Amino acid sequence: MLTHFNEQNRAKMVDVSHKKATERIAVAKSKVTMKPETLQIIKQGKMAKGDVLAVAQVAGIMAAKKTAELIPMCHPIFTTGIDLRFDFLSEQEIEIIATVKTVGVTGVEMEALTAASIAALTIYDMCKAIDPEMVIGPTHLAEKQGGKNGHFQFDGKTGDGR
Template sequence: MSQLTHLNHQGEANMVDVSSKDNSVRVARAQALITMTPETLALITDGKHTKGDVFGVARIAGIQAAKRCSDLIPLCHPLMLTKVAVDFEILADSNSVRVESLCKLTGKTGVEMEALTAASVAALTLFDMCKASDPMMVISEVKVLEKQGGKSGHWHAN
């Protein structure tokens, strides 16, 4: 198992010093799944939700969240993201929406936390906009799907 990098030699939380790392292109993709009733999914997909463009609002929320990740997660570095995308896949057979985010930059540290934050906040926004019609929605399967760049290279989740 790898050493925990956010602890100093005394076991105290600290922000990792990345100043000696080389810049490289860093990319991460993450997902979140939100499951709801068929009626709620139909409201969203048919564009009949009284709050308007649910996906549009959730997309902007996810993008904003990625940009503010270091304000939310205490030891994250503030990053100059060059790309943030949030997309939605309707999974009608399971009455779910799969939220997928992509974050990219050229820098000294990875963007996994930004991608996870974007996917999570987009799913939370879907929940917020639809909770009046379906308070029992479930957000699950929040995970990193892919990471590129840096010393550890490129990997995909199985």
């Protein structure tokens, strides 16, 4: 029987009470691709709605803290650290790197993925008036540490061979 289903084959939140609390860290990445002019306006801090990356930073942090409210089977987690970094990959791309930490009985992968996703959506929201063709993604778990499965590092290969 899968752990997310009860004896009636209905969804349930997994019981993690038997697990040992350990330090857990997850890093997720997302990317927003846009027109070069849009990225220049973001870098110069001249977007009409304000400082795009500052707002995206706060939105990502808030999103990580609310993950259990958004995703039905996620456990509420006491996060011990949340950080977002923005890297300019090219004249058209911003990469969002979200790192979430906890000491607990379950991981923070969903919190990191939610932080990166909401930060990307916030960038889109703040810039859509001048660049509605922005593209978000890919978004993925880049690294995970802690827990029974130990260390995971994204290798760039997906199930379809990409």
